[in-house]
Amino acid sequence: MTDLIARAVGVSRRYGDVVALDQVDLDIPxxxxxxxxxxxxxxxxxxxxxxVGLRRPDDGRVEIRGADPMTPATxxxxxxxxxxxxxxxxxxxxxxxxxxxxxxxxxxxxxELFARFGLTGLEGRQCGALSGGQRRxxxxxxxxxxxxxxxxxxxxxxxxxxxxxxxLWDGIRAFHGEGGTVVLTSHYLEEVEALAERVVVIxxxxxxxxxxTAEIRDVxxxxxxxxxxxxxxxxxxxxxxxxxxxGRVHLMTTDADQLVRTLVASGVPFRGLEVRSTSLEDAFxxxxxxxxxxxx
Amino acid sequence: MSLTLTHARYQFVETLxxxxxxxxxxxxxxxxxxxxxxxxxxxxxxxxxxxxxxxxVFATMVTCLxxxxxxxxxxxxxxxxxxxxxxxxxxxxxxxxxxxVGTAFVLVAVVPVVLIAVLFTEATLTPARFLAALGxxxxxxxxxxxLGLAIGYSLPAKAATAVATxxxxxxxxxxxxxxxxxxxxxFIDTIAPFLPTRGAAELIWAAVSDxxxxxxxxxxxxxxxVAAGGAAVFAYRRDEGRRFS
Numbered sequence: 001m002t003d004l005i006a007r008a009v010g011v012s013r014r015y016g017d018v019v020a021l022d023q024v025d026l027d028i029p030x031x032x033x034x035x036x037x038x039x040x041x042x043x044x045x046x047x048x049x050x051x052v053g054l055r056r057p058d059d060g061r062v063e064i065r066g067a068d069p070m071t072p073a074t075x076x077x078x079x080x081x082x083x084x085x086x087x088x089x090x091x092x093x094x095x096x097x098x099x100x101x102x103x104x105x106x107x108x109x110x111x112e113l114f115a116r117f118g119l120t121g122l123e124g125r126q127c128g129a130l131s132g133g134q135r136r137x138x139x140x141x142x143x144x145x146x147x148x149x150x151x152x153x154x155x156x157x158x159x160x161x162x163x164x165x166x167x168l169w170d171g172i173r174a175f176h177g178e179g180g181t182v183v184l185t186s187h188y189l190e191e192v193e194a195l196a197e198r199v200v201v202i203x204x205x206x207x208x209x210x211x212x213t214a215e216i217r218d219v220x221x222x223x224x225x226x227x228x229x230x231x232x233x234x235x236x237x238x239x240x241x242x243x244x245x246x247g248r249v250h251l252m253t254t255d256a257d258q259l260v261r262t263l264v265a266s267g268v269p270f271r272g273l274e275v276r277s278t279s280l281e282d283a284f285x286x287x288x289x290x291x292x293x294x295x296x
Numbered sequence: 297m298s299l300t301l302t303h304a305r306y307q308f309v310e311t312l313x314x315x316x317x318x319x320x321x322x323x324x325x326x327x328x329x330x331x332x333x334x335x336x337x338x339x340x341x342x343x344x345x346x347x348x349x350x351x352x353v354f355a356t357m358v359t360c361l362x363x364x365x366x367x368x369x370x371x372x373x374x375x376x377x378x379x380x381x382x383x384x385x386x387x388x389x390x391x392x393x394x395x396x397v398g399t400a401f402v403l404v405a406v407v408p409v410v411l412i413a414v415l416f417t418e419a420t421l422t423p424a425r426f427l428a429a430l431g432x433x434x435x436x437x438x439x440x441x442x443l444g445l446a447i448g449y450s451l452p453a454k455a456a457t458a459v460a461t462x463x464x465x466x467x468x469x470x471x472x473x474x475x476x477x478x479x480x481x482x483f484i485d486t487i488a489p490f491l492p493t494r495g496a497a498e499l500i501w502a503a504v505s506d507x508x509x510x511x512x513x514x515x516x517x518x519x520x521x522v523a524a525g526g527a528a529v530f531a532y533r534r535d536e537g538r539r540f541s
Contacts, residue, residue, distance in 0.1 A: 052382045056541050075384040082382075086375025090313040091306055102302045103383040126313075142379070 005030040005077075005150050005181050006051055010060035012205075013046050020046040022205040023060070028183060030149070033176045035196030035213075036185040043205040044185040045083050048152045051183070052080045064150070076104065079148035083155050083185075085139045089128030093119060093138060096127055097145060104146030116174070117141035118167050132159050140168060150181040157191060169195060222278045223256035227263070229270035235259055248272070299385060303393030308400060311367075320362060321401055324464075325355030326408040332474060334416050342505055343476070344417035348409060349429065349500040350473040353436055355405035357467060357493060360440035361447070361460040363398045368448025369456035372535065381540060395441065402437055421504055428503035436496035439517065442524035443492070449531035467493045477501055489513040492520035 006028040013021040021043045028034055036044045049055040050062045053069035067074040088096060094110055101107035114120045117137045127135065136159050143151045153172070157165040165188075172195060176182050186192050192199060192213070199216040201209040209216055222239065228248050232241075237259055239252040253259045256275050263270065311317050329351045337343035371377055380390055413419040421429065447456050471493025472480045480488055488494040489510055495517025501507040 054378060054381055054540055072384050072386040075382060078382070078384075080379065080382040082375060082379055084375040086377070086379045088306070088310055088376055090310045095306060095309070099302060099306050100383065102299055103385055139379075146384075 002027070002029045004028065004063075004066075006062075006064050006183070008047065008050065008057075008060065008062045011047070011050060011057045011062060012059040013043075013050065013055065013057050019205050021050075021057070024202075024205070024207055026200065026207065026210075028150075028181060030181055031176075031179050033172075033182045033195055033197050034184070035192030035199045036183065036202060037189065037192055037199055038185075038202035042202045044202055045154055046205075047202070048080075048154050048183070048185065052078060052152055076146070077149040079143035079146060079151040081140045081143040081151070081153045081156050083158075085135050087127035087130075087135055087138060089126065091127055092123065093125050093127060093130070094123035096138070097123075097142065100142050100145045106147055107145050108147055113141050113145055116144070116171050118164070133161060133164050136160055137164065137168065140171070144171075144175060148180070150183070151175065153182065153184040155185055155187055157186070157188065165191070222252050222254055224274075224276045224278055225251045225253055225256050225259055225263075226272070226274040226276070227251075227270040228272045229268060231268065232263070232270075233266045233268055235262055235266075252278070299389040300392040300396065303390050304396040304400075307393055307397045311363075311397065311401070317362070317367075318401075318404070321355075321359045321405045322408055324358050325351055325405050326412060328354060328474075329409050329412045330416075334412065338417040341418040341420050344413065344419035345421065345504050346477060346501055346507070348413040348417070348419045349504050350477070350497055351409045351413075352406050352429075352433065353471075353493060353497040353500060354468050354473050355409050356402050356433065356437055356496070357440045358464050359402045359405045360398060360437065360444040361464055362444075362457075363401050364394075364441060364444025365447035365451075365460035366453065366457040367398075368394070368445060369451055369453040372449070372539075373453055378539070387536070387540075398441060398444070399437060402433075406433070425504050429500050432496075432499035432503045435499055439492045439496065439521040439524050442521065442528045446524055446527035446531050449528065449535045467491055471497060473497055477507065490516050492517055492524075495520070 004027050008024050008026040011021055011024045012019070024043070024047065026047070036047065038044050046055065050057055051064065051069060053071075053075055056070060062069060064074050064078060069075055069078070088099075091099070093114075097110040097113060101110065110123070111120070114123065117140060119134065119137055119141060122130065122134060127138065130138065136157070140153065140156050143153060156172070157168055160168065169191070172182055172184070182195075184192070184195065196213055199209070199211065199213050200207055201216065226248050228246075232249060235251065237253045237255045239254065242250040242252075244250065251259065260273070260275070329348070333344065333347040333351060337347045381387060444460075447459050451459060468474060470484060470487050471491040472484055472488040473493055475481060475484070477497065489512045495513040498507065498509045498513050499517075502509050
């Protein structure tokens with residue numbers, strides 16, 4: 001029996017006529033780092049809002065350690081970074097952290113929190129005077145203020161430059177390394193690929209794939225075959241063809257071996273053959289594109 | 297409880313750092329005091345005392361309408377409110393703190409009025425009457441708090457500010473706060489008892505002078521309090537339901 005820290009059981013949620021979530025089941029074991037992946041409007045944020053007690057499901061139930069997150073006491077072990085950064089603009093950074101910390105029994109001392117998220121030296125600054133990136137870092141830091149056991153980060157690194165993003169990743173990894181559970185959504189697929197052990201792909205309010213990062217990548221079963229060639233004959237199993245400025249042709253295929261055999265046998269001149277596994281982004285696109293030929 | 301105080305402290309600080317809000321709260325009543333009461337009634341102790349009481353009600357009403365009306369409506373639009381809802385205590389302490397801070401700002405608005413009365417007019421009060429006036433103020437603050445909350449929770453920020461701005465003058469003049477309570481001009485005499493400002497003011501007038509309250513005004517004050525309370529609860533629940541369910 002795995003130790004589940006959060007779960008959704010048959011959860012549906014509608015906004016008027018729009019079905020945001022449709023019969024979603026999700027078990028999150030303690031200590032896992034889960035990436036929720038899906039296009040805009042797929043239902044990721046709705047699922048997070050249910051888990052953190054902002055919304056009630058229309059059907060089914062969500063649990064944090066077996067209890068209803070709508071009950072405030074349940075949320076003691078939980079930290080949140082909402083998709084939209086919200087800070088009290090006329091309060092100072094230090095005051096904001098104190099205000100949030102006051103809700104928890106054993107909060108992280110502000111100095112330590114600021115050091116971990118690169119906010120040291122900004123304590124006296126009003127939140128309204130922070131740059132977009134600094135605000136985002138503070139919003140993420142606040143999720144960790146109460147020494148949570150599980151954090152829900154909705155697109156945590158949106159608007160951050162590369163350095164800040166990597167710094168934040170380190171913070172998330174450190175928390176996970178100490179046994180913390182992380183559920184994050186991201187638009188940056190490389191982020192999910194870099195951080196998550198498990199990827200849950202959501203589209204149209206349903207979980208369409210759930211597996212390890214490697215499994216999700218393999219599920220598409222695709223390889224990218226690239227060659228420099230002037231003209232290519234008709235080749236089997238090609239899902240998409242793309243020619244870049246350098247004159248290289250990129251072929252997405254479910255059977256790279258057969259494709260290479262046919263290519264060689266055709267006698268067409270080419271050079272610089274490269275076969276690579278696909279990125280999560282490619283797999284993700286393949287999975288969520290409705291009219292995808294090879295995976296239908 | 298301590299959490300409520302923590303929220304109250306930071307909400308107080310937040311409001312103070314946006315000086316326009318404080319200036320509006322303090323300026324309107326103090327300016328009315330200086331421009332209406334001081335030139336007209338300064339030399340007559342009874343008239344000055346009663347007029348000061350009117351200005352105290354005016355200050356209370358203006359503060360509540362803007363603090364709660366505009367303040368709540370603006371806060372509701374902020375994502376920060378949603379974030380606070382995810383903290384392990386929910387909406388309770390923040391709401392309690394809001395009422396605490398609103399009440400504190402009523403005092404902030406009332407103090408300059410009383411100071412001007414003491415410094416520039418012949419207004420006087422015995423300690424007993426002062427306490428009675430304070431008691432009247434405690435009752436008077438309730439309907440305006442509820443009215444402000446009803447506006448703040450039912451309207452978007454811009455509309456709430458507009459409604460607060462539009463309503464405070466008719467409530468002040470219509471309730472007879474800007475004249476001699478025993479000699480109101482024309483139709484104002486007819487409508488005044490039906491406005492909450494009149495009932496609230498009568499309570500304080502009765503506390504500071506030999507004024508006798510009009511039963512109609514008292515009944516209407518009660519009606520306003522209940523109606524505003526109902527509207528505030530309805531608007532709060534509807535808002536919670538729309539944003540957090």
